[in-house]
Amino acid sequence: MPDQQCQRTRRRPTQSNTPWAVPLKRALLGLAWTGLTLATTTAAASEFADAAPERLSEFIQVNTENPPGNETRGVEFFATRLDQAGIPYQTAESAPGRGNLWARLKGGSEPALVLLNHMDVVPADPRYWSFDPYSGEIRDGHVYGRGALDMKSLGIAQFQAFLALHASGKRLNRDVIFVATADEEAGGAFGAGWLATNHPEIFKGAGYLLNEGGGGTTIGDDTVFTVEVTQKVPLWLRLVAHGNPGHGSTPQVETAVTRALRAGNRLAETRFPPRVIPAVQDMFEGMAPYQDDAMRTRYADIVNAVQDPEFMTYLQLTNPAQHALLRNTCSLTGMTGSNKINVVPTEAIIELDCRLLPDQDPDRFTEELNVIVNDPNITIEKIMGFTPAVSSADTPLYRLIETVYESYFPGAVVVPGVATGFTDSHFFRDLGIVSYGFGPFVVPAADRRGVHGNDERISEENMVRGTELMIELLNRFTSR
Numbered sequence: 001m002p003d004q005q006c007q008r009t010r011r012r013p014t015q016s017n018t019p020w021a022v023p024l025k026r027a028l029l030g031l032a033w034t035g036l037t038l039a040t041t042t043a044a045a046s047e048f049a050d051a052a053p054e055r056l057s058e059f060i061q062v063n064t065e066n067p068p069g070n071e072t073r074g075v076e077f078f079a080t081r082l083d084q085a086g087i088p089y090q091t092a093e094s095a096p097g098r099g100n101l102w103a104r105l106k107g108g109s110e111p112a113l114v115l116l117n118h119m120d121v122v123p124a125d126p127r128y129w130s131f132d133p134y135s136g137e138i139r140d141g142h143v144y145g146r147g148a149l150d151m152k153s154l155g156i157a158q159f160q161a162f163l164a165l166h167a168s169g170k171r172l173n174r175d176v177i178f179v180a181t182a183d184e185e186a187g188g189a190f191g192a193g194w195l196a197t198n199h200p201e202i203f204k205g206a207g208y209l210l211n212e213g214g215g216g217t218t219i220g221d222d223t224v225f226t227v228e229v230t231q232k233v234p235l236w237l238r239l240v241a242h243g244n245p246g247h248g249s250t251p252q253v254e255t256a257v258t259r260a261l262r263a264g265n266r267l268a269e270t271r272f273p274p275r276v277i278p279a280v281q282d283m284f285e286g287m288a289p290y291q292d293d294a295m296r297t298r299y300a301d302i303v304n305a306v307q308d309p310e311f312m313t314y315l316q317l318t319n320p321a322q323h324a325l326l327r328n329t330c331s332l333t334g335m336t337g338s339n340k341i342n343v344v345p346t347e348a349i350i351e352l353d354c355r356l357l358p359d360q361d362p363d364r365f366t367e368e369l370n371v372i373v374n375d376p377n378i379t380i381e382k383i384m385g386f387t388p389a390v391s392s393a394d395t396p397l398y399r400l401i402e403t404v405y406e407s408y409f410p411g412a413v414v415v416p417g418v419a420t421g422f423t424d425s426h427f428f429r430d431l432g433i434v435s436y437g438f439g440p441f442v443v444p445a446a447d448r449r450g451v452h453g454n455d456e457r458i459s460e461e462n463m464v465r466g467t468e469l470m471i472e473l474l475n476r477f478t479s480r
């Protein structure tokens, strides 16, 4: 159900925003964690955090470029280290080379927590990189290589926290399940989606899941974290226009191609009505303080702002990703007609990448498209579509995430986020598991370009601190 809470953000502007405030304090005092809220992470646990950059470097060197994936190499990477730690695990291949791995720490009867990460990475073209994408080199305070941000870094932070929790030997209030999957970058059919269907026992008793999709950034002097609670829902469609075939030398009044063009034009000119769902409203309200004077009041009152077409056009021009959160959208991405220049085809095809607000019924939306196209000679076929779902931000885990972020980054702002793209989380929201995109890193805007781009890297500082934060979160969420 959509989150109805509107006041999810908190600020504590009087406090220092030094990212290393807490770890420095720990170092200076030579003590275990101190401060208002930190009391549980031990010196032994911090060894797991200190080892995180090196471990990430090793994982980056395991080439899991998708396609073809070869995630079984990643399974071997985790399996070796789980063996060393004495933690049992299971593995399954959805297809040759497409490995998946899971391991469960047993605890009490509270709803279990899943740590989900995908092992595959998108291809890297070395011609455009200034270093070897699979070297995993560590220099100048950074770990370099494909997956450094998306998402081997988070996978390692989860893994180290999982190992630290096991090593602590403490009794847990709930099970914790580490799941490393194949194929996220191609939609998850050989990874998370396959596991959800073929190995539902992995997720038995699970009430919560942490995955990619959230994280921190700095705006001016402030650190802002988003916790992704929902995402636009993809609905990929194929419009097939039908008509009489013929010779290019003899034009007809109407053909499959002219029909497809007319339908495409109608869709291209359609602006679906703006609508603000509660999670998006929370997000815009949270971001309002960081906008310039003209935009601040608009963001703070986004429900009214979207009624102004000039504002919507301005937003689409200046921030198309945020604009896309305020309405259903369809991008025309593919067109196919005849493969011979002098042949009029019987079919012409337009492909549409539609992204729906998470409360939109996909079938109703397809009916709307039929009305817009208004042509009995055009059929609309579904290529792919997910079901819409929102995870509530009103849960003990969300509140703990806020607390732990604020412990590490005093004064940080935490906002529920809505993603325009999709991750594997939708598979688990469908199962009724509260799923958050949660990242413990604060990534500079310049480095974000490395995600699916070139010269991907993450700072060692982020890896160590982010892993500490993950250990702290896990430790506290599993305490009796």
Ligand SMILES: [Zn+2]
Pocket (backbone or CB within 6 Å): 118, 150, 151, 184, 212
């Ligand atoms: Zn990813």
